[in-house]
Amino acid sequence: MESSFKVLGWLRDYRRADLWDDVVASATLVMFLVPQGLAYALLAGLSPQAGLYASILPVICYAIVGSSAALSVGPAALPSLMTAAVLAGLSQVAPSQYPMLAAALALFSGLLRVVFGGLRFGFVANYLSSPVVGGFVTGSALLILLTQVPNLIGIESHAADAQSMLARVWAVRHELSWASPALSVATLLALFACRAWLAKGLRRIGLAARAADLFGKAAPLFVITVAAAAVHALGLPVKLVGALPQGLPPLTWPMPQIGLLIDLMPAIAAIALIGFIDSYSIAQVLALKRRETVNPNRELVALGLANMAAGVTGGFPVSASFSRSAANELAGARTQLAGVLAALWMLVILAAAAGLFALLPLATLSCTIVVAVIQLIDLSVLRLAWRYERGDAWIFLATAAAVLVAGVVDAVLLGVGLSLAHFVWRTSSPHLAEVGRVPGSEHYRNRLRHAVEMQPGVLAIRVDESLYFANIRFVSDAIVGMLRQRPDTRSVLLVLSAVNAIDVSALQGLRDLNRGLSEQGVALHLAEVKGPVMDRLRQSGFLAELSGAVHLSTHSAMRLIGTPAEPDYVI
Amino acid sequence: MESSFKVLGWLRDYRRADLWDDVVASATLVMFLVPQGLAYALLAGLSPQAGLYASILPVICYAIVGSSAALSVGPAALPSLMTAAVLAGLSQVAPSQYPMLAAALALFSGLLRVVFGGLRFGFVANYLSSPVVGGFVTGSALLILLTQVPNLIGIESHAADAQSMLARVWAVRHELSWASPALSVATLLALFACRAWLAKGLRRIGLAARAADLFGKAAPLFVITVAAAAVHALGLPVKLVGALPQGLPPLTWPMPQIGLLIDLMPAIAAIALIGFIDSYSIAQVLALKRRETVNPNRELVALGLANMAAGVTGGFPVSASFSRSAANELAGARTQLAGVLAALWMLVILAAAAGLFALLPLATLSCTIVVAVIQLIDLSVLRLAWRYERGDAWIFLATAAAVLVAGVVDAVLLGVGLSLAHFVWRTSSPHLAEVGRVPGSEHYRNRLRHAVEMQPGVLAIRVDESLYFANIRFVSDAIVGMLRQRPDTRSVLLVLSAVNAIDVSALQGLRDLNRGLSEQGVALHLAEVKGPVMDRLRQSGFLAELSGAVHLSTHSAMRLIGTPAEPDYVI
Known part of the structure; x- marks a missing residue:
């Protein structure tokens, strides 16, 4: 019998031998959490510190309740994108209220997930076929890549969908300068090069395999530091993150007016559902690799508690991040202790060194998102489906296209509807x-x-x-x-x-x-x-x-x- | 090989022996068409002659193209109800435009059906399970019974849904007189008594079986005549049909303003779909009895042409009527010649004797609808499902309840959605x-x-x-x-x-x-x-x-x- 709180399980069975692995993994995790936290907060239309706040208590909450050992919950691409879309759609609200509203989205979508998890509604995840999940993730990755274009080329934009982003770029096409695009291209090349060759190269010059791999993992932070230094040394005219308040996350209770809260309910429900599906599908990929099982109801509750924690500490909706989870897994994380330690590192950084991040160029942060998100594009399901059952391949493509054209919520509804229709259609003229x-x-x-x-x-x-x-x-x-x-x-x-x-x-x-x-x-x-x-x-x-x-x-x-x-x- | 126009088939093979049967059936059909045409036109919120107009050319069109030999297409309860609901919902339109708009609904919903029939979309009817059809027909029958209440008790009401009808009755509850309710009760008792005993009684007093049955069929017209005579002899204060123009149906081309037409499109699509489903399910019941097959695509085209004919001759949306079709079948109709002859009778009546109908009491007409519609309530599917598969029984009840609470369109969508969900649910935890x-x-x-x-x-x-x-x-x-x-x-x-x-x-x-x-x-x-x-x-x-x-x-x-x-x- 499993204990109802995972943490009790892994703490009881904790082996000293795992400790070193978890410490190393936690350091790797922090190297991802800092730039991603900043970048996803900006993607959500918030000030950068919100991303750091969302990387502490939510991470600890998931570690206590979640059922996946390597999943990294915290700031993530998809919920940030959805938060940006919700905030951009609220014409009657002053931008000064955005931080409170983003926190409210996290709090109430978390509450909803805890309730539905308690009611054992996690089975809804079974109704998502792999073509729908694959198409959805691929389409979302493309959409997130598109939303990074303004930062990469150095223009202002709060567009949360492909069409308005493209319109914005088109409108300012004559005002573009060379500095940001050049910085972006250089950073991207450096990041891809590090990923491809750094660990291998270090090993070849005699470094121990373990140390070489660790340096390889640390490369993004290294590239970011070099890029920031170069920008300041050369005085490049690019946008920077800007001032960050130092100190611990605030404890708040975000409560919009009741009328506004009711208006936000569909968005809250959508964030709860999509965040769960996104997070659960990442957990399953990891579980498959590690021969573990994940329980959808417990995942729902754990993700809900993490979001509620984000809501009361000045954060915004969080979810599992594929790139961080994969890095965590590769770095050898044995248990969720890696997550807890990473959260504690974040707390130290926030208390002592937040001011440093003000100097980071936005374009460089966007580059880290690009590298993280490109890994999400997985066409293996599409290739298999194309050969094995053409209809499923079309569902993959339709879902991906719908993310770009109609948004994430409609895309999931379309994908599920098409899957069911395909099933019924197939069974309606039997052999x-x-x-x-x-x-x-x-x-x-x-x-x-x-x-x-x-x-x-x-x-x-x-x-x-x-x-x-x-x-x-x-x-x-x-x-x-x-x-x-x-x-x-x-x-x-x-x-x-x-x-x-x-x-x-x-x-x-x-x-x-x-x-x-x-x-x-x-x-x-x-x-x-x-x-x-x-x-x-x-x-x-x-x-x-x-x-x-x-x-x-x-x-x-x-x-x-x-x-x-x-x-x-x-x- | 079947010829593409049914009429050619049955005309080529026509046997002299069938002629007498068809003539007798056509006379029976007329006895139903006249009161039902008047009553359904009033139900649709139109003047009574529209019902007579809709009983001529549409009947002939269906006879030529339709694939069911006994189906009686013409004024029917469900499309009349839907027409009333659409007209009542158009706040910006003057009531003087209602006849033109009702004709437009018929014309364009007919056009849509012809197009979809040509594209072989008749298969959509297969996605309606028998619990959905059963629940839908039963719920619609109850709704139509409710809409007859104002006429039966002698108050004015153009309510097309249960809630507003009940509100209207409640509002005028102190102004009710005894005359209309008394007339209604007497007429209903007479109609039910005739149906139960007249043919049997006539046979017992020595009439030939065939003649006895024929008199039994003619009973409604007889009851209506007696009721009208009694009203006028006693000077009862009840509402009458009122003046009817004499002469042939007008040839018109109903064309609303393009903006209004676009607004009407969802209603037109709903009338096209529901009318088809209604008509097709009646055709199937008859086909089962007669060991014939009906082709859904041809039915769609035939019903579409009938509606287009109704649209250009001052009518309103038509469909198959269960009570008329059943009477037609019982009266021994062999081919659609019975329908063609009935339409010709109608033409003669309209040209010569339309004025007579002005004297009919509304309450009496409503009684004929009540008797016709009560036969639609068929609980055998519900009973079977309750024993055999409880889930299907709940789908029947939910669909029936939805007709009353949410309207016919939402009810069909709900029923189909529930059927599919039930199927997927059942297959998602297999044995x-x-x-x-x-x-x-x-x-x-x-x-x-x-x-x-x-x-x-x-x-x-x-x-x-x-x-x-x-x-x-x-x-x-x-x-x-x-x-x-x-x-x-x-x-x-x-x-x-x-x-x-x-x-x-x-x-x-x-x-x-x-x-x-x-x-x-x-x-x-x-x-x-x-x-x-x-x-x-x-x-x-x-x-x-x-x-x-x-x-x-x-x-x-x-x-x-x-x-x-x-x-x-x-x-």
């Missing part, structure tokens, strides 16, 4: 196989795929789908059509080995089929009816109407139907 | 059966239902559902759970006889399961993989990863897995 006997055996197989013996006068049809309202007419029509081509048929045998359920509409359809066939002097038999289906059919009274019989197996049915002997009723 | 060998046979059955032999070290699980995104996690978790209870298991055999498809998400889930099991030293085998599923699995590369093998049958798999011999690869 029907006329079966014959594999010579010398008791097995019956599709006559089109196997060399089988057919029995004259009997049409044995295997129905390869549960029967329900959307396909019963198709199936009836198909059977009547097959019968028309074989006018000598005296008996139709439906092999129901693949029929897992028959709903009320389908039951009525079978009743009509039975009546129609018996008027033509054709008996309807059933074989291989599954237990749960048989239980229901017995109750319905249909078996009494049935002109033929119900047989245990296709083989016993075929032996009996052809001969004048009594069929083996198993009713 | 898994651990199977063992039926002694002495090659058959494997659920160990909980049959006395079977188990083989140690092998866990053979039959999965009773297609694998897809909504259930793959459930299935994986269940298999892992079963494995935990049998730690001696060396091989897991998935029997896929009931798995009709595996989507991309499920493929990834199987891949993870295979990897997870082989790390525990457990091999994953598959058996009885269906042909179409196998084709896809081969393409996906999954079979190369699979730690076990794919077997033709459960029996051959079980024989081989237990022994050290090589499994019979069929890849």
